[in-house]
Amino acid sequence: MWRAIACAFLLLAAISAAQAQQQPADGRDPNAPAAPQAIGSAAPADQKKTAEAGPPSDPFVTKEHRFWDRENDWLFAGVGAGRALDYASTLNLRRRGIDEVFLTNSIVDNHPLFAGIEVAATAASVGVSYIFHRTGHHRLERWTSAIHAGVAVGGALxxxxxKTPHPN
Ligand SMILES: [Zn+2]
Known part of the structure; x- marks a missing residue:
């Protein structure tokens, strides 16, 4: 469960990094003379070329689309299903007398609270996807859901x- 939250923070950090990378490009006048560079440094020109050639081939940039399109509907459903599986499997584990690793038992045993946390994790995931969508990172937007669903299902499995402990 907490791994999902850690994932969300990592994704937020990734967004910040992506935005930080975008800022110099946005703020720079392409016609302005190049800033003083170390002699022989060809890197800025190469980077600019890559950025210009980027949109058609950049794997992180895909076509504009509505946020609530069919693909996201399925991906968000997958995240919700994964969180529901996590909920069910954790309660199953508690019934068998095993301690939840990532949450305290008092939270997990408070079923409405635990269910609310699962819903919040789903909503947070959709929120992170939306931030990626609005910043033009449509591939990362999809991955957020796909990876989250995968981690949740993996945790449930x-x-x-x-194994249920059997006292001898
Ligand atoms: Zn998008």
Whole structure:
């Protein structure tokens, strides 16, 4: 569960980094003379060329689309299903007397609170996707949902796979 939140923070950090990378390009006048560079440094020109050639081939940039398109509908449904599986599998694990690793038992055993946390994790994931969408990172927008759903389902499978302790 907390891994998902850690994921969200990592994604937010990635957004910040992406925005930080965009700022110099946006603020720079392409016709302005180049800033003083170390002699022999060809890097800025190369970077500019890459940026100009970017949009058609850049794997992180895809076509504009509505945020609530069919693909995102399915991806968000996948995230929700993954969180629901996490919820069900964690309660199953608690019923079998195993301690939840990432949350305290008092939270997990408070079912409305735990369910609310799962819903919040889903909403946060959609929110991160939306930020990527608005900043033009449509591929990252999809990955956010795909990876989150995968991690949640993987965690649920792990929960179900944990052996019930049998006192001898
Ligand atoms: Zn998008």
């Amino acid at each position: 792990r929960n179900y796979a944990l």
